[in-house]
Amino acid sequence: MRKTRTQLQKAMAELMAQKNVQDITVQELTRLADINRGTFYRHYRDIYDLLEQTEQGLIAEFNTLLDAYTNEELQRGLRPILSDVFYFARKNAAVCEALLNIHADQRFFQRLSSLIYERCVGEWRGLYAIDFMERGNYELEFVVAGAVSLIRTWTARGFDRSPEEMAELADRLIRNGLIEMKA
Template sequence: MEEKKIDRRVRKTKRQLRLALTELLQEKPIKDITVREIADRVDINRGTFYLHYRDVYDMLEKIEKELFAEFNEIMQSHKEETDPTKPLPILNDIFQFFIDNADMAIALLGPNGDHAFVNQLQDIVKEHCVHNLMLVYRHSNPKHFEYFYAFIVNGCIGLFQTWLETGMKESPEEMSSLAEQFILRGIQVLA
């Protein structure tokens, strides 16, 4: 019974620390955020922070690893879908991922965000999607795949950012449908 209480308290503390970090990342870059600021926002002492993380960078790295693990699970769950002309199911899951992690997504994709995080997301999507595109459009110019991928992934990240910044008024399903239309109309270049 005591172990469950501790686990719940640890989870609650980590949730509060994450919220404080995301709020601060919306105000300033990570290099300007201190452990004291995070602890003060959560109303804990710095020692409690250090029970969980070495420093602010370690905290961000651990949160990003959790996000990447979840994002990779989404991509792997769609691995068997080999028809890139039907991206709606994976787009639904990606938009749901962003809404489920909106606090951190807004911070990481915002002006004070982590460009390495965005680059790694792009790499994960590329690994999954470009291979499938090349199977379907194998007679197209390979260099066009790179351009098409860059165009689509950067467009989708822009779409995610705008959606998050404007308060996510549309549902993930509405946004997925919109993204699918953009992708499918753009994919005609490869045909």
């Protein structure tokens, strides 16, 4: 099942780089993945089911990555978690490129942004002593959207920098922005 899923996800990502998801057929997907259509339907109802399960799997894996960090670790700095986030994106390059593609359905971008937002609002409030609610959450919305857009741009540019370089850039942008908000 894992090999089949990987082949289908890879083929789906390749097709999504060329066309909108609604224009992808099971026939062309299975042909590209070298999978029997019956095998596809044994695991998925349709293209959208494959896409949904792919998104859910990626979000669950991303959540696990975030869960690995305690508040105490985050208080020492964001660079380690940011580095892991960029390594995660590169490890899942094909799927991230397809799901974060500027022409793709923005649902995954929104889901990822919401997850980061929910996770960060409490942790960053403690780290930076900022009451985001009092400020209307504009700053946090900006930081989260910027962080996800940074990942999107990096994937679109073919991972032209190392995960460490991207983590350093994101860390600097986040810290400088949040520190400025305290003033």
